[in-house]
Amino acid sequence: MEPQNSNKERVFIFDTTLRDGEQSPGASMTLEEKLQVAEVLDDMGVDIIEAGFPIASNGDFEAVSEIAKRAKNAVICGLARASEKDIDRAADAIRHAPRGRIHTFISTSPLHMKYKLQMEPEQVFEKVIASVTRARSHTDDVEWSPEDGTRTEHDFLCRTVEAAIKAGATTINIPDTVGYSVPEEYYALIEMLMNRVPNIDKAIISTHCHNDLGMAVANSLAGVRAGARQVECTINGLGERAGNAALEEIVMSLQTRGDVMPFFTEIDASHLARVSKVVAAAANFPVQYNKAIVGKNAFAHESGIHQDGMLKNAQTYEIMTPESVGIKATTLVMGKHSGRHAFKDKLKDLGYELGDNQFQEAFQRFKDLADRKKYIFDEDIVALVDDEMGSGDDRITLTDMKVVSKTGGEHVCELTLDVEGKPVSVTVSGTGSVDAIFNAIKAAVGADPHLVIYGVDAVTGGTDAQANAHVRLEMNNRIVSGRATEPDTLVASARAYLNAYNRLLMERGASAQGALAG
Ligand code: KIV
Ligand code: ZN
Numbered sequence: 168m169e170p171q172n173s174n175k176e177r178v179f180i181f182d183t184t185l186r187d188g189e190q191s192p193g194a195s196m197t198l199e200e201k202l203q204v205a206e207v208l209d210d211m212g213v214d215i216i217e218a219g220f221p222i223a224s225n226g227d228f229e230a231v232s233e234i235a236k237r238a239k240n241a242v243i244c245g246l247a248r249a250s251e252k253d254i255d256r257a258a259d260a261i262r263h264a265p266r267g268r269i270h271t272f273i274s275t276s277p278l279h280m281k282y283k284l285q286m287e288p289e290q291v292f293e294k295v296i297a298s299v300t301r302a303r304s305h306t307d308d309v310e311w312s313p314e315d316g317t318r319t320e321h322d323f324l325c326r327t328v329e330a331a332i333k334a335g336a337t338t339i340n341i342p343d344t345v346g347y348s349v350p351e352e353y354y355a356l357i358e359m360l361m362n363r364v365p366n367i368d369k370a371i372i373s374t375h376c377h378n379d380l381g382m383a384v385a386n387s388l389a390g391v392r393a394g395a396r397q398v399e400c401t402i403n404g405l406g407e408r409a410g411n412a413a414l415e416e417i418v419m420s421l422q423t424r425g426d427v428m429p430f431f432t433e434i435d436a437s438h439l440a441r442v443s444k445v446v447a448a449a450a451n452f453p454v455q456y457n458k459a460i461v462g463k464n465a466f467a468h469e470s471g472i473h474q475d476g477m478l479k480n481a482q483t484y485e486i487m488t489p490e491s492v493g494i495k496a497t498t499l500v501m502g503k504h505s506g507r508h509a510f511k512d513k514l515k516d517l518g519y520e521l522g523d524n525q526f527q528e529a530f531q532r533f534k535d536l537a538d539r540k541k542y543i544f545d546e547d548i549v550a551l552v553d554d555e556m557g558s559g560d561d562r563i564t565l566t567d568m569k570v571v572s573k574t575g576g577e578h579v580c581e582l583t584l585d586v587e588g589k590p591v592s593v594t595v596s597g598t599g600s601v602d603a604i605f606n607a608i609k610a611a612v613g614a615d616p617h618l619v620i621y622g623v624d625a626v627t628g629g630t631d632a633q634a635n636a637h638v639r640l641e642m643n644n645r646i647v648s649g650r651a652t653e654p655d656t657l658v659a660s661a662r663a664y665l666n667a668y669n670r671l672l673m674e675r676g677a678s679a680q681g682a683l684a685g
Contacts, residue, residue, distance in 0.1 A: 172431040178421065179397040180432050181373060182208050182414055183217040184446055185230070186246055188405035193451065193619065193639045193648040197560065197673065198230055200449035205234040207445050207518075208402075209241045211438035213414075215268060215397075220246040221260035222253045228260050235264035242308065244268040249298035258305035269302040269309050270340070275327055276315035288323055295327050296334045303335035310338035312375065317343040317356060325363045332366045338397060339370045343386055346379025346409060350389035357393035373397035376412045378404060383412035388420060391430055402446040403454050403461065415439045415460040415492070423487050440493035441518045448553035451648030451667075453624065453637060460492055495545070503537035517545060519552055529555050539654050540631050550626045550633055550652040557650060558662070561669040562587050563612060565661050572600045580607040582661070604661045612668060616642040623656055636663035640671060647671050 185201055188194060196204065201218070208216050218234040219227040235243040243264035245257035249271055261267030273284070273294050280286055286294075295311065302309040311331040313319055328339050341360070343353060353376070361367055374390035374397070376383040387398050404413035418434045425431070443461035447454050456463045466489040481488070489495075501509060510530055514521060521529060529552050536551060537543055558564075567583040580603035583592040593610045597603030601621070609615050620639035625632040636659035639648045649667025653659035 175425060175429045175431045176396065178391055178395075178430045178432050179214040179371065179373075180212075180414065180418070180434055181215040181217065181244070181397050181399045182213045182401065183375075183399050183411065184208070184401040184405055184414075185234075186217040186219050187399075187407060187411050188401040188446070188450065189219070190407050191405055191410065191450070191452070192646040194405060195647055195670070196449045197670075198226065198233065199556070199560075201230045202233060202237065203556070204402075204442075204446055204449050206237070207438065207442045209239050211442055212433045212435050213241050214433065215242040215244050217244045217246060217270060217399075219260075222247065222256040228256065231257075231260035232263065235261045235267060238264050238266070242266040242268050244270050244310070247271045247298075247302070249273040249294040251301055254298060254301045254305070258302070261306070267306055267308065268338075269306055270312065271298045271302050271309070272312035272314050272340075272342075273298065274315050275313035275323060276318040277320065278318060279315045292323075292327060292330065296330050299331050299334035299336045307337070309336050310340055310373070311336040312340040312342050314342055315344045316341040317348045317353065318345070321356075321359060321363075325360065328360060329364050329366055332364070332370045337370055338373050339367075340373035340375050340397070340399060341390070341395075342375040343377055343383075344375075346377035346383060348376070348386050349380075349382060350385045353386040354389040354393045357390045357395050361394045371396050373399055374412070375399040377407065378409040378411065381409070383410070384416045384420065387412040387417055388428065391421075392428065402442050403452065403458065405446065405450060405452060413459070415443060419460050419487060419492065422491075436491055437493040444549060444553070448557060448650070451557070451637060451639075451650045453622070466494060501533075501537070501543050501548075502541070503534065505533075505537070513545075513548060514552065517549060517552075521552070525555060525559065528559075536633070536654065540633070542629075544627050546626050547633055550635055554650070554652040558666050558669075560673065561666060562672060563665055563669055565658070565665060566590060568604070568658060568661055570600050570603060570657055572603075578603040580604045582607040582611060584608070584611045584665070586612065600657055601660050604657060605664055608661065608664050608668070614642070614668070616640040616668065616671060619646060620648075621660070623660065626652060634659040636660045638663040638667045640664075640667045642671050645671065 218231040221228040221231050231245045243261050245260045247253035247257040257269045280291055299311050313327055372395040374387040374395045376386040398417050400412040400414040400417050402414050404410040418432055418436055421428055421430050454462055532551050564585045566585050569581040572578045577596050578600050579596045581594045583590055591611045593607050595607040595610050597606045619641050622637045624635045626635050633652050633654050634656040635652045637650045647667050647670040649663045651659045651662030651666055
């Protein structure tokens with residue numbers, strides 16, 4: 168039998184969820200979360216994982232370095248600006264990877280060179296050669312990007328690309344940094360480079376498209392059709408501003424429309440649903456309901472006509488099966504009589520392997536939930552475990568809370584927190600229950616971060632569904648997100664606020680109470 172992809176060309180998948188994705192305001196992840204995301208990316212067959220920007224902070228360096236040590240099959244990549252310091256730091260971070268890559272970049276568009284870099288084109292040109300040469304002195308696998316490539320003059324772009332390849336770049340990435348391109352234009356740009364750069368056959372061309380006009384995936388696929396063989400993308404399309412091209416959409420477009428795009432990737436698409444959930448939980452970034460491939464509604468059929476068609480033949484309204492992207496039929500999982508063993512099997516089935524302590528905590532919470540909620544679904548277990556993983560290191564936790572609300576009257580929250588082992592109790596009012604809770608937490612910790620986003624979502628249907636609360640806070644130019652899942656909406660809200668506040672503390676290495684005041 169002929170292999171399925173014998174007449175197709177391979178496209179390499181470069182995932183930048185942990186770098187460009189994590190740069191998205193509020194999407195910062197802890198080391199533990201980054202390691203978890205990297206592991207699932209590696210397991211699902213991502214070719215290159217851009218694990219971070221090592222010079223940006225010690226935390227970024229540590230994450231890239233730890234991911235490099237644990238890599239199984241993926242190439243681990245670190246980002247660097249065009250400076251020796253950046254490049255040497257990236258080299259140090261990827262040192263332990265079985266296969267490591269340095270990705271170095273500099274802006275080449277007239278606008279960026281004049282205003283951002285304040286450099287003449289010839290100075291930029293020299294930097295391209297120097298930076299790629301430096302990176303090549305550390306590793307044979309070097310990627311170079313002309314930032315704002317799609318708004319760069321063609322002659323200059325061709326000169327810099329040619330020089331970068333001559334200096335040793337093995338991948339040339341063409342960023343549509345501001346998401347300005349349209350597919351025809353991006354196709355023509357890649358085609359132009361293929362035709363005009365004399366040594367272009369010595370490097371792989373890569374796409375890196377942002378989604379400001381909603382065309383990141385279409386532009387990336389246009390680039391592939393024109394000759395690019397690497398696509399840079401992120402899970403759930405996470406990324407700066409409107410995000411990057413979504414990995415799951417790229418993979419499933421190539422898989423589903425092989426008839427018009429004869430390309431394949433080595434991604435195991437049955438991991439897509441799970442990796443989407445892992446990233447959404449780690450980055451505290453909910454996925455929109457109608458998001459292609461991984462949104463809650465992506466395979467839902469509500470209207471009677473559609474449901475009727477589906478019953479007769481699923482292909483009437485489904486161009487791919489939910490199973491092909493790893494969505495399993497929702498199952499009623501367990502109840503209060505389910506034991507430790509069954510719970511462990513269920514976790515395994517859902518893709519979790521917890522350490523002993525985490526397992527004990529999760530099992531205890533499952534038992535508590537089973538006492539309060541009659542039916543427990545897969546989604547409940549996923550939410551519970553993600554909550555456990557995301558709040559395990561919190562230094563300030565909720566001990567006790569009472570909220571009294573009256574229509575047209577006062578809303579008062581009585582609250583006790585555990586602040587690094589010390590109980591702190593306050594009673595504070597607000598314009599509503601949630602306002603009273605958040606005011607009480609602010610009073611107890613002695614800080615007043617700006618609330619950017621607050622939202623609550625039900626994990627499953629029914630009035631006894633668990634509430635998934637999401638809070639984004641801003642303080643001293645830093646934005647972080649927190650989340651919590653609880654049977655009670657108000658408790659979930661309080662814990663989500665605390666989870667975000669704990670992240671502010673963690674990032675700054677501050678002492679808990681009053682550390683962020685002012
Ligand atoms: O969007 C962009 O230009 C980037 C570069 C660093 C590749 O992310
Ligand atoms: Zn980018």
